Amino acid sequence: MHQIDCPWCGVRDEAEFKYRGDATVTRPAAGAGADAFHDYVHTRANPKGWHAEWWHHTGGCRQLVKVLRNTLTHEIRQTARAAEPLAAPSPETTPT
Amino acid sequence: MKDYSVWRLLEEGMRGHQGWPRAWREPAPRPAYDIVIIGGGGHGLASAYYLARVHGLTDVAVIEKGPIGLGNVGRNTTIVRSNYLYPENNRFYEKSLQLWEGLEQDLNFNVMMSQRGVLNLFHSDSQRDAFARRGNSMRLNGIDAELLDREGVRAMAPVLDFDNARFPIHGGLLQRRGGTARHDAVAWGFARAASGRGVDIIQHCEVTGIRREGGRVTGVETTRGFIGARKVGIAVAGHTSQVAAMAGLSLPVESHLLQAFVSEAVKPLLDCVVTFGAGHFYISQSDKGGLVFGGNLDGYNSYAQRGTLPVAEEVMAEGIAVVPALSRLRVLRQWAGIMDMTPDGSPLICKTPVEGLFLNGGWCYGGFKAIPGSGWCFAHTLATGEPHELNAAFTLDRFRNGRALDEKGAGPAWWAQ
Numbered sequence: 448m449h450q451i452d453c454p455w456c457g458v459r460d461e462a463e464f465k466y467r468g469d470a471t472v473t474r475p476a477a478g479a480g481a482d483a484f485h486d487y488v489h490t491r492a493n494p495k496g497w498h499a500e501w502w503h504h505t506g507g508c509r510q511l512v513k514v515l516r517n518t519l520t521h522e523i524r525q526t527a528r529a530a531e532p533l534a535a536p537s538p539e540t541t542p543t
Numbered sequence: 544m545k546d547y548s549v550w551r552l553l554e555e556g557m558r559g560h561q562g563w564p565r566a567w568r569e570p571a572p573r574p575a576y577d578i579v580i581i582g583g584g585g586h587g588l589a590s591a592y593y594l595a596r597v598h599g600l601t602d603v604a605v606i607e608k609g610p611i612g613l614g615n616v617g618r619n620t621t622i623v624r625s626n627y628l629y630p631e632n633n634r635f636y637e638k639s640l641q642l643w644e645g646l647e648q649d650l651n652f653n654v655m656m657s658q659r660g661v662l663n664l665f666h667s668d669s670q671r672d673a674f675a676r677r678g679n680s681m682r683l684n685g686i687d688a689e690l691l692d693r694e695g696v697r698a699m700a701p702v703l704d705f706d707n708a709r710f711p712i713h714g715g716l717l718q719r720r721g722g723t724a725r726h727d728a729v730a731w732g733f734a735r736a737a738s739g740r741g742v743d744i745i746q747h748c749e750v751t752g753i754r755r756e757g758g759r760v761t762g763v764e765t766t767r768g769f770i771g772a773r774k775v776g777i778a779v780a781g782h783t784s785q786v787a788a789m790a791g792l793s794l795p796v797e798s799h800l801l802q803a804f805v806s807e808a809v810k811p812l813l814d815c816v817v818t819f820g821a822g823h824f825y826i827s828q829s830d831k832g833g834l835v836f837g838g839n840l841d842g843y844n845s846y847a848q849r850g851t852l853p854v855a856e857e858v859m860a861e862g863i864a865v866v867p868a869l870s871r872l873r874v875l876r877q878w879a880g881i882m883d884m885t886p887d888g889s890p891l892i893c894k895t896p897v898e899g900l901f902l903n904g905g906w907c908y909g910g911f912k913a914i915p916g917s918g919w920c921f922a923h924t925l926a927t928g929e930p931h932e933l934n935a936a937f938t939l940d941r942f943r944n945g946r947a948l949d950e951k952g953a954g955p956a957w958w959a960q
Contacts, residue, residue, distance in 0.1 A: 448851050449843075462853040466843040466958055468797075481943070488955050489795040489886050489942040493784035495846045518798070518844045521851070 449516070452526045455508045463506030470499040470513050470533075495519055499533050546651050566731060567738035572745050575771030576604045578925055579763055580778055581750050581786055583607025585616035585726075585911065586903050587778035588733035589918025590925065591742045592650075597919070598926040601741035604772075605734075606765060608749035612730030615780055618848075618880030619911040620803050620825060620837045622816050624661040624721035625686055628677045631936040631948055632889060636909075637686050638933050639916025640720060646915060652732030654724045655830065660815040661721030662691070662699060664865070666710045670820055674716040681718070689717045702812055704867050710821035712865075723816060723827055729914060753790040753900065760790070760899035776901045776925050781846070781881035783904035790897050795886050795942050796905055797957035800841040800879040802850035804858065806872040808832030817865070824861035833875065836862055840882065840908075842958045850879040882907055887941075888960035889948035892920050892934040901925055902939070907960055 449461035469491050475483035498518045501511050515525040515533045527533050545551060545564075555562050578594065580587045583605045594600045605611075623643050625636035647654055665671045671690075678688035696715045697705060705712045738744055745767070752764035753775060762771035779786050787794050808831050816827040826836035838858035841850045855877065862869045885891065885905035890913065892903050903921045906913060920934035930937075941947055942955070953959040 448853065460853070461851060468956065468958065469844075485943045486793075490793045491784075491795070491797050491957075492793065493797050493844065495782070495785055495798075498844055500844065516843075519846045521845065521847055 449521060449523060451502055451512065451514060451523060453504050453507060453510070453512050454526060454528045455510055456504065459504070459507055463504060464502040464512070465505045467501035467503050467511065470501045497524070566735040567744050569746065570743045572604065572606075572748060572765070572767055572770050573743065575762065576743070577602035577772070578774045578776065579603075579770055579772035580605045580776040580925075581763065582777065582779035583611035583734070583744060583746065584614045584778065584780070585612075585729055585733065585914035586780065586906075586917045586921065587776070588730060588737055588744070589914050590776060590778060590903065590921040591744075591918075592733045592737040592740070593918045593922035594926060595737055595740035595742055598922060600926055604743040604745055604770065605737070606745050606748050606750060606763065606770070608747070610746050611734055611744060612727055615880040615882075615906075615910055616730045616914070617727050618803065618878055619726055620827070620835050621723040621726045621911060622661065622721070622825065622827065623656070623724050623912040624718055624816075625912070626661060626663065626677065626681060626688065626716065626718045626721065628680050628950055629948055630680070630684060632950060633681055633684050633686060635916055635920070635933045635937075636912065637684065638919065639913050642915035642919060643724065643912075644720070646732070650732040650736040652728060652735060654728045654732050656722065656724045657830075658720050658722040659827070660699070660717055660719045661818070662696065662815050663716045663818045664696065664703070664712050664820045665714055665716070666712060666821045668713070671713055674820075678716050687718060687720050689719070691715045691717050699815055700813060700817055702868060703817065703865055707864055710819075710864060721816065723829075726911060733914075733918070750786065750789070753786075755790065755897060758898055760897055774899045774901065774925055776903060776921060778903040778921065780883040780904045780906045780910055783883045783902070787895070787902065790895070790900055792895060792897070794939070797844055797884050798846055799843070799882050799884050799958060800845045800847065800850050801837065801882050801908060802841065802854055802858065802877060802879045803835065803837040804855070804874050805829070805876045806834040806836075806869070807875050809834070809872065812868065813866070819861055819865040821864070822857075822861040824858060824865060826862065826866060834869065834872065840884070840958060841879070846881055848879050848881060850877070884957035884960055886955035886957055886960075887947035887949040888951055888954065890917070890937050891939060892917060892924060893930060893938045894924070894928070895939065
């Protein structure tokens with residue numbers, strides 16, 4: 448069971464949240480072209496290791512929470528409010 | 544390679560079963576092959592087998608980082624079916640089911656193919672309409688489908704809860720030719736048959752890089768040295784993003800977990816595959832007596848091969864809603880596989896932007912039943928450089944072109960498929 452430290456509510460079980468995917472993608476400018484929008488909608492880095500992602504606290508405050516989680520070990524390193532940056536994971540702790 | 548037969552069994556029995564050879568050879572990798580397939584799971588082994596049998600190409604190696612068959616081919620709920628709505632999907636899966644029907648004779652290996660029927664339950668009038676539409680789509684493509692009423696379902700599976708207050712069973716869509724197969728035997732059978740035709744199966748050999756010159760594949764770097772190849776096929780579902788990244792490709796794929804469960808063994812309780820239509824739950828009974836069941840994805844990116852408890856609880860709750868007797872059984876085993884999820888829930892069997900590099904992946908939940916059909920189509924694509932008509936729609940650029948095969952209408956979200 449993931450335990451997610453919601454910046455508004457504190458530590459809560461994964462069951463209160465809905466996963467909303469990769470938090471590193473950003474919407475291209477309106478005129479960026481079809482390729483940029485294709486990548487934005489469909490292409491993902493899908494890393495094995497640290498992954499910045501959105502979890503929606505649907506069973507709590509309903510805020511989107513940014514989470515730095517390891518996709519191999521399920522360890523959660525950091526959480527942040529939507530507008531706050533996550534610290535970059537240090538490479539030596541990234542499993543391969 | 545001598546065939547397995549009753550005569551062979553008698554012959555070996557007279558000699559105390561000391562004469563059985565290994566089912567497949569364990570050669571050292573040669574410096575180069577015509578075709579190298581990365582991934583010794585069901586799809587990679589089936590592709591190699593059909594390259595040899597259908598296309599006569601035996602200068603082929605299958606490279607696997609561990610022992611063969613320890614990935615998703617051994618981590619599924621063994622269900623085989625072709626009950627899809629869209630013609631591109633149902634024609635492809637029907638080819639696969641037809642290959643399943645002759646697979647044991649073809650491979651000379653007992654894969655315990657059991658056409659016990661796959662029954663999809665519906666629980667409302669609108670769901671009946673949707674299932675009738677899917678059944679009609681199947682029949683238009685020559686696939687068997689029957690719409691059963693409530694009493695028809697009761698005759699097949701009396702163990703179900705027909706009067707659940709929230710989800711009463713109104714009927715079911717039945718594909719009698721669907722069923723189950725022994726998953727490990729599928730990997731072993733394809734490996735033995737491919738090896739017997741001259742394909743090299745190289746275990747404990749991890750690919751660490753894909754070498755290219757001038758935009759063209761020239762081979763793969765591995766933990767056992769460089770292996771040259773004119774063509775390379777990727778069939779590593781679960782880790783497709785990692786291997787494709789070695790060739791500089793970013794894909795419309797996310798890796799998610801799917802859990803499966805087996806109960807303690809009980810006497811015969813359920814002699815077909817049943818899916819619960821009011822949630823996402825599927826169940827069958829193995830020949831040993833254990834009830835094999837599963838449900839939805841865990842719903843977050845993961846390579847952990849183990850799930851978390853909220854989904855386990857959800858699967859059990861759905862199971863008890865449709866088979867109340869499950870509440871008295873203990874779960875003996877639980878595991879998870881890494882699913883290559885695509886944004887539309889359909890697979891990829893295609894060329895890539897790198898010349899000579901071919902991709903087989905994105906199997907989402909549906910990889911096991913697809914194994915023979917996928918091998919058949921991937922072998923054709925590798926051998927000829929062009930897709931077979933059955934996998935022509937399973938391209939990477941379908942997302943860019945608006946030709947997604949979104950069977951569930953849920954896309955473009957990986958975790959929603």
